[in-house]
Amino acid sequence: MRLENISNSLKDTINIFYPDLCAACDAILVRGETGICAACVLELPRTFDETNPTDSRTAKIFAGRIPVKYACALFAFQKQSKVQELLHRIKYESRREAGETCGALMAETFNVNSRFNEIDLVIPVPLHPKKLAKRGYNQAEVVARGVGEQLNKPVLPKALERVHYNDSQTTKGRMSRMESVEGLFRVRLADQLKNKHVLIVDDVITTGATIESCIQPLLAVPGITVSIAALAAAHQ
Ligand SMILES: [Zn+2]
Incomplete structure (x- = not known):
């Protein structure tokens, strides 16, 4: 045997x-x-964003807010759904292997569209170090690892850092949330990002405010192009 x-x-x-x-x-x-x-x-309900990544429903969340080349989510997010259950377990119940599998699955859908070959680096939306210590891992990084492995691109979890510790924002409205995320992130590895096409990865996009504030400081890097991928997105 x-x-x-x-x-x-x-x-x-x-x-x-x-x-x-x-x-x-x-x-x-x-x-x-x-x-x-x-x-x-x-x-599970797919978005099929990858078939039209420049003008997908997820890309429309960021239209007029921040310049993004491609924006894709794998699943359509709805409350009280299996997708919500999946995201909750990836984030809070250490189901990292599920996050990685779904990240790889998402990258597999990208492969049908050769435009994604131009991506150079994968960067997860970082957690604040305090939150990372509390939770033990960053769910966005778990997803990014699956994406990076499937696309065969390096993952740079330390390219960005989260500089402010903000607690749960679930009770605040959209405007106050957008204000409270300004200046939340800082670029650490600017030299490595020059003239690169970076894919920012998160677990879920709802208002898009977190990713928007993540991308703002990146736009100061010369020659950078930014795309977005998430396991799920809530569309209106
Ligand atoms: Zn199942």
Whole structure:
């Protein structure tokens, strides 16, 4: 018996007692599925932004606000949906493998559109160090790793830093939220970003205010082009 077979049968035995569950629907995962089941991959609502990335519904969120080349989300976000459940578990319940799988899945959809070959670097929206210490990992970085691996592009989690610690903004309205995110991020590795096409990755886009404030300081880097990708986006 080959070592690979032994470890696979050991995995199967362990899975009988502690099965891995789909982060979106709780179905038991079978061999070959990581983090999310094949049915959810097929059935969760897609945006198909990648078919028209310059004028996608996600790109329209940023129109007139900030210059962005491509903007894509994999799934359409709705409250009380499996997509919301999936995002919650990736963010708060350490379901990193689900985040990475979905990031890779998103990058796979990009591959149908060769325009994404021009991307040089992948940069996750950073968490404040305090929040990172509290949560243990950055969910945007987990997604970015999946994207970077699939696109075969380097991931630079330290290219940007979050300079202000802002707590939950969920109760504030759109305007106050936009004001409170100004000056939230700073560019650290400007030299490495010169004349590059960077893909900013987050888990979810709602108002777009966080990514907008993330991109603002990047625009001072000479020759930079910025695109956006998220696992999900809420469209009006
Ligand atoms: Zn599922």
